[in-house]
Amino acid sequence: xxxxxxxxxxxxxxxxxxxxxxxxxxxxxxxxxxxxxxxxxxxxxxxxxxxxxxxxxxxxxxxxxxxxxxxxxxxxxxxxxxxxxxxxxxxxxxxxxxxxxxxxxxxxxxxxxxxxxxxxxxxxxxxxxxxxxxxxxxxxxxxxxxxxxxxxxxxxxxxxxxxxxxxxxxxxxxxxxxxxxxxxxxxxxxxxxxxxxxxxxxxxxxxxxxxxxxxxxxxxxxxxxxxxxxxxxxxxxxxxxxxxxxxxxxxxxxxxxxxxxxxxxxxxxxxxxxxxxxxxxxxxxxxxxxxxxxxxxxxxxxxxxxxxxxxxxxxxxxxxxxxxxxxxxxxxxxxxxxxxxxxxxxxxxxxxxxxxxxxxxxxxxxxxxxxxxxxxxxxxx
Amino acid sequence: xxxxxxxxxxxxxxxxxxxxxxxxxxxxxxxxxxxxxxxxxxxxxxxxxxxxxxxxxxxxxxxxxxxxxxxxxxxxxxxxxxxxxxxxxxxxxxxxxxxxxxxxxxxxxxxxxxxxxxxxxxxxxxxxxxxxxxxxxxxxxxxxxxxxxxxxxxxxxxxxxxxxxxxxxxxxxxxxxxxxxxxxxxxxxxxxxxxxxxxxxxxxxxxxxxxxxxxxxxxxxxxxxxxxxxxxxxxxxxxxxxxxxxxxxxxxxxxxxxxxxxxxxxxxxxxxxxxxxxxxxxxxxxxxxxxxxxxxxxxxxxxxxxxxxxxxxxxxxxxxxxxxxxxxxxxxxxxxxxxxxxxxxxxxxxxxxxxxxxxxxxxxxxxxxxxxxxxxxxxxx
Numbered sequence: 001x002x003x004x005x006x007x008x009x010x011x012x013x014x015x016x017x018x019x020x021x022x023x024x025x026x027x028x029x030x031x032x033x034x035x036x037x038x039x040x041x042x043x044x045x046x047x048x049x050x051x052x053x054x055x056x057x058x059x060x061x062x063x064x065x066x067x068x069x070x071x072x073x074x075x076x077x078x079x080x081x082x083x084x085x086x087x088x089x090x091x092x093x094x095x096x097x098x099x100x101x102x103x104x105x106x107x108x109x110x111x112x113x114x115x116x117x118x119x120x121x122x123x124x125x126x127x128x129x130x131x132x133x134x135x136x137x138x139x140x141x142x143x144x145x146x147x148x149x150x151x152x153x154x155x156x157x158x159x160x161x162x163x164x165x166x167x168x169x170x171x172x173x174x175x176x177x178x179x180x181x182x183x184x185x186x187x188x189x190x191x192x193x194x195x196x197x198x199x200x201x202x203x204x205x206x207x208x209x210x211x212x213x214x215x216x217x218x219x220x221x222x223x224x225x226x227x228x229x230x231x232x233x234x235x236x237x238x239x240x241x242x243x244x245x246x247x248x249x250x251x252x253x254x255x256x257x258x259x260x261x262x263x264x265x266x267x268x269x270x271x272x273x274x275x276x277x278x279x280x281x282x283x284x285x286x287x288x289x290x291x292x293x294x295x296x297x298x299x300x301x302x303x304x305x306x307x308x309x310x311x312x313x314x315x316x317x318x319x320x321x322x323x324x325x326x327x328x329x330x331x332x333x334x335x336x337x338x339x340x341x342x343x344x345x346x347x348x349x350x351x352x353x354x355x356x357x358x359x360x361x362x363x364x365x366x367x368x369x370x371x372x373x374x375x376x377x378x379x380x381x
Numbered sequence: 382x383x384x385x386x387x388x389x390x391x392x393x394x395x396x397x398x399x400x401x402x403x404x405x406x407x408x409x410x411x412x413x414x415x416x417x418x419x420x421x422x423x424x425x426x427x428x429x430x431x432x433x434x435x436x437x438x439x440x441x442x443x444x445x446x447x448x449x450x451x452x453x454x455x456x457x458x459x460x461x462x463x464x465x466x467x468x469x470x471x472x473x474x475x476x477x478x479x480x481x482x483x484x485x486x487x488x489x490x491x492x493x494x495x496x497x498x499x500x501x502x503x504x505x506x507x508x509x510x511x512x513x514x515x516x517x518x519x520x521x522x523x524x525x526x527x528x529x530x531x532x533x534x535x536x537x538x539x540x541x542x543x544x545x546x547x548x549x550x551x552x553x554x555x556x557x558x559x560x561x562x563x564x565x566x567x568x569x570x571x572x573x574x575x576x577x578x579x580x581x582x583x584x585x586x587x588x589x590x591x592x593x594x595x596x597x598x599x600x601x602x603x604x605x606x607x608x609x610x611x612x613x614x615x616x617x618x619x620x621x622x623x624x625x626x627x628x629x630x631x632x633x634x635x636x637x638x639x640x641x642x643x644x645x646x647x648x649x650x651x652x653x654x655x656x657x658x659x660x661x662x663x664x665x666x667x668x669x670x671x672x673x674x675x676x677x678x679x680x681x682x683x684x685x686x687x688x689x690x691x692x693x694x695x696x697x698x699x700x701x702x703x704x705x706x707x708x709x710x711x712x713x714x715x716x717x718x719x720x721x722x723x724x725x726x727x728x729x730x731x732x733x734x735x736x737x738x739x740x741x742x743x744x745x746x747x748x749x750x751x752x753x754x755x756x757x758x759x760x761x762x
Contacts, residue, residue: 019429027423032627034415042408046596048400076457076600080622087493108620215427217627219457239489241461245626246598247411282400 002015019204020299024271029260030251039255045250051238052230053222054249060256061222065206070227073234076244078182078209078221082106082145085178085205086113088229089142097135097144099127102153103180104273120144122151126158129165136173137227143176143205147185148196150298157295161191167199168323177204182212182221183298188273190296197224205229210252212299218248274334276301401680405652406596410641411632418635426631430618433611434603435630441637442603446587451608454615457625459563459590459602463487463526466559466586466619467494469610470523478516478525480508484533484561487526499514501525503532505674507539510546517554524557524586529577530565531679538676541574548580558585563602564679569654571677578605586610591633594645595681597760599629657682 038045045054053074062069075081090096092114098107100119110117118135121128127146135141146166148158170177179196185208197206209221223230237244244287255261279301285291292303316321419426426435433439434455443450456462471477473495479488481500491498497677499516502509508527516522527547529539539547551558560577566589578587588601618625622634660682662674673684 011550022424022428025424025427027419027427030423031416031419034419038408038415042402042411043406045405046406046408046411046598048597053748076626077622077624083621105620111622216429216624217427219622219624219626219628239486239493240457240464241600242486243458243597243600245457246602247600247627247632248626248628251628284578338432381517 002177003327020212020215021271023053024268025217026255026260026264029255029258030214033254033258033260034251037250041250045246047246048243049233049246051243053232053244054246054253057220057249057253057256060253061224064256065224067224067315068227071224071226071230071248073223073230074244074249075214075221075237076219076241077211078207078223079105079109080237081207081221081233082109082178082180084233084240085143086110086115087236088232090115095139095141097132097139097141097152099146099151101153102145103147103339106180110145115142122154124156126156126162127166129162129169132166132169136169136175141175143178144170145178145180146196147180147183148193149181150186150300152183152298152300154302155293155295155298155300156302157297158193162281163193163196163199167196167203170196170200170203175203179204179206180208181206182209184208184300186212186272187271187297188267188276202226213261213268214252214255218252219245220249220252272299390500401593402652403595405649406598407636407641407645410636410639411595414635414639414641415632418631422631426627428627429624430627431615432624433615434625435627435634438601438630438637440633441634442472442605445590446605448605449608452605454604454611454618455625455630456602456604457600457617458592458597459561459588459604460486460490461618462502462588462602462604462614463490463559463561465614465621466524467491467496468617469613471496474692476520476522478513478520478522480527480535482534484528485524487561492608493525496523503535503537505537507543508535508547510543510550513547513550515552517556522556524559525551526559526561527577528561528564529574530562531567531676531681533564533679533681534677535683536674536679536680536681537683539574544574544577544580548577548584551577551581551584556584557724560585560587561589562587563590565589567593567649567653567680568678569647569650583607594642594649595636599633600626601630601633653680 020301029308041056049055052072058069058072058074061072061074065072073081075084086109090110090113095118096115097118097120098110099122101122102119118139120132120135126148132144133301144166148163150157166177170176177196177200181195184192195204195206197204205223205336207221207223211221214220217257219237223233276295276297279295280292283290283301283303285352290291292301295301318379423603425437430436433453439453439455442453442455444731446453454462456465467490471491471494475496476499477491477496478499478501479491480503482503483500488498489747499520499522501513501516507529513525525547527539529544531538547558548677550556550690558577558581558726564575565573565576574585576585578585586604588604592602595601604614657676657678661673661675664671664682664684673682676682
């Protein structure tokens with residue numbers, strides 16, 4: 001690989017995190033929805049109410065998801081649903097399975113509850129099933145946290161075959177699957193696979209959110225699952241904040257009721273799909289000896305870097321292929337442990353920024369800088 | 382006391398909980414504020430941002446409260462601020478002081494974190510100072526949770542003298558005071574006392590909320606305190622939900638910026654003050670041998686009942702005076718332990734309902750029913 005001589009861009013480009021583009025927010029529609037729903041449901045939206053969520057929104061979600069109402073729990077974003085699950089299910093030392101790598105904020109919550117995290121290596125087509133089976137022989141995890149669609153941070157999507165294998169293992173081992181699917185509806189091409197919830201509804205908690213569909217600011221995540229567990233999590237929610245944000249939930253409901261969700265998803269696909277293509281093209285141009293995942297949707301591409309590249313933010317390299325972070329934000333060092341998988345060392349790239357070329361170029365320069373002169377194989381702590 | 386022969390009302394009246402009256406919500410103003418602020422700050426309100434809260438709202442709060450910006454933390458209601466405090470400060474077995482009785486939801490959170498709760502008996506003019514001093518001799522509490530103004534559930538307000546004594550004890554013992562003041566601005570008559578934060582700013586976390594001023598649905602509580610502790614709680618918040626509800630916080634900000642807070646407080650006083658008077662008059666008429674607190678504001682009256690009355694919800698009476706609950710909701714049985722104080726046995730009455738007479742009558746009938754025929758002094762578990 002030729003080291004470029006051009007100047008690096010003068011401003012840093014943040015590639016990481018599942019942060020939607022500001023220009024995707026349907027502000028005018030949100031204003032109209034807020035007006036209308038405060039006129040029609042103002043008192044109910046402004047009062048306390050059940051911690052399960054604003055009832056008309058839950059009813060809408062139940063219809064949309066095709067499930068009974070008592071299977072629907074909402075919260076202020078979906079992350080806090082994981083917090084309630086941890087509160088209810090975990091004691092310090094309990095084992096939880098995650099993919100390796102996995103979403104760093106979930107890992108932080110699991111650690112806060114003292115969970116012993118066992119990582120299942122993530123491959124380009126989903127978790128390593130043999131490793132999952134092996135892990136189930138020596139552990140009885142409280143649940144397996146997985147992001148089957150356009151995974152954060154790796155950009156990998158679980159194949160249909162592996163989904164069926166995971167569902168089958170869940171049935172045989174009494175395993176609870178926590179399926180986090182915030183990016184699922186942002187598929188730019190290719191064929192949709194069934195959700196784990198569809199394959200094993202009694203073994204799966206399915207989670208998603210309006211963060212990537214409307215905006216993070218509505219803080220409206222939801223979970224679909226077994227009614228008794230849902231009720232138990234709702235009690236944890238009530239003890240924590242009494243009611244979730246009904247004002248935002250009412251606005252979200254009205255926006256959905258107006259039929260704006262499907263057109264918005266189409267709009268988002270038109271917005272993000274070319275950026276993904278540009279990202280991959282840019283990486284191919286500037287980093288021809290690195291191997292990117294080539295996702296069919298979502299927000300993330302990860303990159304297996306050439307041998308001998310040191311990780312960003314002065315972190316040592318665990319092994320080759322290695323991890324590098326563009327903005328010193330150690331997202332993809334939040335690995336859960338376990339054996340190295342195909343993308344155990346990744347560069348996480350969030351391609352929501354409109355012009356990837358300067359950033360890709362910056363990556364190239366950083367990679368060039370960080371190539372270990374002697375190919376030293378440092379150990380992580 | 383004469384036992385009434387009239388029929389009890391056919392519908393139950395819920396006297397408990399700090400739930401504002403629906404008719405108090407400024408719905409039209411909220412609609413106008415939502416329109417304007419989404420036009421001016423839409424993208425910022427809809428995007429992720431610092432877990433400390435929506436920056437323009439924090440700036441407004443800092444100005445209102447007369448403190449530096451780094452002393453201001455917001456959350457989705459104020460209860461969750463207590464959750465973050467527990468997360469950061471408590472290990473199982475740690476001692477926390479509360480008033481006896483105290484707000485049941487705080488007690489639930491403290492128990493969830495394994496706190497050992499030591500109750501300081503609450504008197505009509507605030508905590509029993511001698512008991513607080515005694516307790517400080519044998520315990521090193523992580524903090525003292527107190528509601529100095531129009532306390533939930535007792536309706537008691539801490540005197541100026543006792544506030545200075547508490548501040549002094551906090552200085553001498555290095556005690557952290559958690560001052561929960563959601564009802565403070567709803568003073569219908571009498572003189573305002575200084576906050577504990579004003580008396581001991583380096584020893585106090587002051588908390589309040591817009592729940593009682595605008596509406597619960599905005600889920601906007603705030604905490605003022607020492608910057609390093611505030612930053613630590615903000616990290617716990619970030620790990621839990623990334624950002625609080627910026628959409629609702631932006632609307633709250635705009636409503637405040639428009640100068641609507643002070644007129645709304647005056648409106649609420651005009652709404653609630655006559656209800657408090659009606660509540661006390663009704664209790665005097667129907668329960669002349671019970672002793673109510675006579676608060677100068679807030680939402681709650683508590684009632685020391687005559688001897689020999691059994692507690693509601695089939696709970697045994699710990700001692701006389703005793704506790705009775707109107708709607709089988711065991712709020713005021715959530716005592717923190719400790720010696721019985723003046724209002725250790727209380728009937729909590731939330732006088733937000735417009736017509737208290739039917740409810741008071743119902744209390745009278747229930748009290749009559751539950752008078753122990755033999756004056757049996759049952760023990761609590």
